[in-house]
Amino acid sequence: MSLRGRNHTTSIPVETAGFLIVCLGASYIALPADGVRGVLTKDDTGDKQTVTAAGTIYQPVDLAQRLFLTADLSGPDMRTVLYSCGHSHGAIRVTQVVGLADVERKDCFPLPPQFQCDERNWFAGMLLYQDQLVLVLNPSWALGGAAAAAAPVSVAQSEQICLAIPAGVGGAC
């Protein structure tokens, strides 16, 4: 066999971002995976809203209320997601955890510019996961970042955020 006959394979790096996909009522929401510190069942948390784990206090985050969603959080699939973003830590109750997903950059989109109000702060973008439309949560807003909530993210900023998916890191979409 000559050298010419050999196949040279080149690996093309695929930029991906990791997300924890959850259900909140009828909505599918993606949490950037790098902030996930744990997922607890109802048995793990008991009746407590505030959770302390590994010396960190996770304050309750009523995401359904903040997003004006109707969600039944009393079902057997309800989970509490322990989430950290910078110095903020929150215990987010969700209807169901769907799974972890590495999403390619091409499957991640900015929120269409027709959405022009607070939702531009709530969501960093959207993605398709198992044929479902999933909204990518902005963790800074979700964990109560007052600065993030004050100034709505412009369409151009949102598109920049979406284009800046770090390779192999669960950053904001």
Added chain:
Amino acid sequence: MLRATCGQQQAQVTKRLWNMLVFSVGGMKLAARTEDVGGISSWIQSIPVPSRTPFVQAMLKRDNQVMPVYDLATRLNRKPQGEPLLCLTAHHLDGPMAICIDAEVPTLETVDAAAIRQTGRGDIETLGSVTIGGNDVAIVALQRLGQLTQDADRL
């Protein structure tokens, strides 16, 4: 010279005519310029999206294409009628947008631009109104739909 004049006249005649798509929402007849319409298809279940933007609170997913839904029926205090409902894809300035319209199949009309009247209605973005089939029909400005409500919100 003569040919050029004929061409100019032809251009003027073409310019004066507007091709319109006439459709209905909750029984109300509306029109739109055909160039503002991307297509008509069957309506599929929309996906609600938490949103504070007036009348933009859902998305439509068809295969891998996702577009926002503009709830024109609610804005007009109406409910789409008939089965199966239809989807009008609008060429909005910010990108394609889906609008749920009545099941009644839209028709094409050609109207003289001179017959278009300016309307003072402030409830919806229009390019004016025109009489079609004896009815006063508003010509919806699909490209800038939603602009009035968002401007009002900012004030």
